[in-house]
Amino acid sequence: GIQVEQSPPDLILQEGANSTLRCNFSDSVNNLQWFHQNPWGQLINLFYIPSGTKQNGRLSATTVATERYSLLYISSSQTTDSGVYFCAGTGANSKLTFGKGITLSVRP
Amino acid sequence: SAVISQKPSRDICQRGTSLTIQCQVDSQVTMMFWYRQQPGQSLTLIATANQGSEATYESGFVIDKFPISRPNLTFSTLTVSNMSPEDSSIYLCSVWRLAYNEQFFGPGTRLTVL
Numbered sequence: 001g002i003q004v005e006q007s008p009p010d011l012i013l014q015e016g017a018n019s020t021l022r023c024n025f026s027d028s029v030n031n032l033q034w035f036h037q038n039p040w041g042q043l044i045n046l047f048y049i050p051s052g053t054k055q056n057g058r059l060s061a062t063t064v065a066t067e068r069y070s071l072l073y074i075s076s077s078q079t080t081d082s083g084v085y086f087c088a089g090t091g092a093n094s095k096l097t098f099g100k101g102i103t104l105s106v107r108p
Numbered sequence: 109s110a111v112i113s114q115k116p117s118r119d120i121c122q123r124g125t126s127l128t129i130q131c132q133v134d135s136q137v138t139m140m141f142w143y144r145q146q147p148g149q150s151l152t153l154i155a156t157a158n159q160g161s162e163a164t165y166e167s168g169f170v171i172d173k174f175p176i177s178r179p180n181l182t183f184s185t186l187t188v189s190n191m192s193p194e195d196s197s198i199y200l201c202s203v204w205r206l207a208y209n210e211q212f213f214g215p216g217t218r219l220t221v222l
Contacts (some may be wrong), residue, residue: 033210041145041198043213045109086150088211095166096141096202096211098151 002027002091004099012105013077021072021085021102029089031096032063034072037084046072077106110134110205112214120220121191128187129217131201136181141202142174151200157184191221
């Protein structure tokens with residue numbers, strides 16, 4: 001199956017700052033999703049983005065499929081953005097494989 | 109999106125016992141997935157559950173330890189058998205929604221084994 005690498009593993013921001021989270025894939029993916037896991041463990045779908053760019057409020061994501069990476073941008077971060085951000089992709093085996101996650105802490 | 113509920117939301121169990129986790133989806137789905145998230149770790153797929161057939165397990169997971177039922181297109185159960193402290197994890201069920209081309213997750217069951 002595919003390998004998913006996320007960076008950086010941890011990120012600490014001051015409220016109001018911007019950040020970029022990166023996800024690299026070892027092979028082509030058919031499906032690429034970004035999730036936010038809140039402190040209660042709930043996984044929230046952020047983006048389905050196998051290619052191109054999407055925006056949703058202060059969040060946006062870009063996937064360059066030919067180069068096998070995706071970026072998640074968080075602008076004007078808020079304390080409620082804290083949590084773990086996962087990217088996940090589906091390869092040839094049609095199973096969603098997760099990266100190890102990026103732990104984001106936004107301080108007031 | 110998808111409305112997925114799980115029961116129980118959390119439990120504390122003694123080693124050697126078993127716990128059955130229920131997953132209910134708001135509409136019919138072909139495949140349901142069960143994941144495990146060990147403390148501080150990422151999500152790992154346990155098995156894929158199709159209605160009317162045996163579940164397909166990933167490497168490292170076996171039916172005797174994690175039996176799965178899928179009696180209809182909106183419901184599934186995962187049992188964690190003969191539990192040990194190493195089974196302490198969050199267990200999540202998930203479905204693929206073709207209309208959205210996305211996979212959605214239930215709220216998870218937080219299991220602690222003493």
